[in-house]
Amino acid sequence: MAETPSSPAPAAKAPPALKKGALVRVNRAAYEGSVEAGASDPHPPAYIFEGPGELLVVKGTYGQVRWRRPVPDVWLRMDQLEAFS
Structure with missing residues (x-):
């Protein structure tokens, strides 16, 4: 009897898209x-990594x-931002 292929693993959920007004950090x-x-400066300020900043x-x-x-x-690429939690 032939093996039946197992169903593919469910795809990992993409993080929710950030929208205007979201609280973010880098x-x-x-x-x-x-x-x-x-x-930018060779040593970025700690507050950009700690957050929160508001996405305008x-x-x-x-x-x-x-x-x-x-x-x-500041303007940053969206892939460099993550939701603040």
Whole structure:
């Protein structure tokens, strides 16, 4: 009797898409070595990795983040951001 192929494992759920108003932080692994990191200070501030920042605008693959500090808003790639929890 021929073996029946086992059903494929369920695909891992993709993280929910970040939308305007979401609280986010920067994923250190995705940020380090990126073009954005190279164009910034050699030692990024800790608050971007600790969060939360508010996602103000999403345009294509970039999002504008406002931190709860007196610092300028920044544009980062969406794959470098993760939901703050």
